Amino acid sequence: MTMQYDYDVLYLGSGHGTFDGAIPLAQSGVKVGIIEADMIGGTCPNYGCNAKITLDAPVVLTRAAERLSGIVQGNLTIDWTQNEAHKEVVINDLPDMIGGLLDQSGIDVIHGRGVFEDNHTIIVDGKAVTADKIVVSTGLRPHRLDISGSELAHDSRDFMALKSLPQKIAIIGSGYISMEFVTIANAAGAEITVLMHGDRALRQFHAPYVDKVVSDLEQRGVTFIQNAEVTAFEEKGDQIQVTYSDNQSLSVDWVLDASGRIPNVDNIGLEKIGLTYNQSGIPVNGYLQTNIDNIYASGDVIDKTQPKLTPTAIFESTYLFKQFAGQTNAPIQYPVVPSVVFTSPRIAQAGVLVQDAEKGDYEVQQTDLTKDWYRQVDNETIADNTLIFDQQHHLVGVTEVSEQAENVVNTLLPAIEFKFGPDEIGRLIHLFPSIGMATWGQL
């Protein structure tokens, strides 16, 4: 290790943008430190993916029972308080588990908020910590509407910590967090109004599939109001009045501000050291290096075109491990990056998107999957996919709306990434009956 500094590599933040790579890096003999201001493991395990998918599990179950109603007898309902308590049981040990792995690997975890002093020094609680290389992996935080009464609104972390479910909820925005939480709260019995910024929900996903999910939620009692410019929140007794557009208003028990997430780049001394950033995060080169040679960025805080998701954060932290451990000197090369919104049904996609395929030289194959035998087994009523092939009939993209869309897209990733043609596809035997077999049968 470079004796001049406390660490060879120091990470600011302990989420997936850090720990998946920091652990093997430390195990390879590199001296590693991690500074964390909040919970070890960051957003995903504690107040993101893992917490959310646990709350979603009973929704999947009740939807399956609903599709087979008459065969499955009786009405299943979700007890919010029990669901929340189960989520706590499932995720509460994760920070200790991740902290234990860091400890066993010989990584020092420094608790506190870090602020850059110079290119090699971060100050935590008045104490200087130095390193040869520093990785900024500070992630995103909720964007909050800058309007009167904004302190009355809550964020996604507050939502997942609710001990009882408010009866009437207003949700601002119609992106990932909004649509997943609408699904969960509606299934548990809340009355929800979604105040949309524009006229489309989930802009990243194929509009006709999003429309199916939105219509289904409308039939389940959710109200979507398009082009609603929210201007104020005001306490009226035990209710909150939400004012939007031309002085229209509604009264609710609870407000979720799901208007996006913004990078944690402010008040951490980046200006002081001259590190370049913008409102999308920190620009990096192919080596994830910032404009300052010894300072890198990883995970959601990077200004990137790839989706800001856990798997991309893991890929980046693992790439940095390989680079720092001398296993690669090539720039990062992302594989095809899938994404999914965990509504019920889900919408998932990877590779060439449908709207781009329609403009290019591709073969576009659309299938109504409700006619597929395997989907009829559990009476799926919303199930479609679009497969996109190049001129050599290599699969280059997939988009699906269905109960198992995430598994379908995962199954097809090798075909897209490794450009499998009919010969390779013909060499594979899948288990039957299974979603994998049904999916590969479409190629």
Ligand SMILES: Cc1cc2nc3c(=O)[nH]c(=O)nc-3n(C[C@H](O)[C@H](O)[C@H](O)COP(=O)(O)OP(=O)(O)OC[C@H]3O[C@@H](n4cnc5c(N)ncnc54)[C@H](O)[C@@H]3O)c2cc1C
């Ligand atoms: C509600 C929700 C649901 C999600 N669901 C999914 C999903 O289903 N699938 C998926 O792939 N992705 C999901 N995501 C996104 C996923 O959580 C992120 O992509 C992932 O956590 C990014 O990891 P990261 O390490 O870059 O950032 P983070 O996990 O946010 O970690 C950054 C860490 O840096 C710390 N930090 C910040 N500033 C400082 C400082 N100055 N000093 C010390 N520490 C600091 C923070 O406390 C935090 O712990 C979800 C996100 C949310 C909010």
Ligand SMILES: NC(=O)c1ccc[n+]([C@@H]2O[C@H](COP(=O)([O-])OP(=O)(O)OC[C@H]3O[C@@H](n4cnc5c(N)ncnc54)[C@H](O)[C@@H]3O)[C@@H](O)[C@H]2O)c1
């Ligand atoms: N399933 C998943 O992988 C998953 C789930 C949740 C979150 N995430 C990640 O978390 C991040 C944030 O998700 P999100 O839902 O907060 O962001 P988002 O960008 O998906 O959605 C933000 C929503 O807020 C709206 N909006 C923007 N400005 C507004 C304003 N001024 N007033 C009202 N509405 C406004 C947008 O139109 C959009 O509908 C994303 O990076 C996403 O990748 C991923």
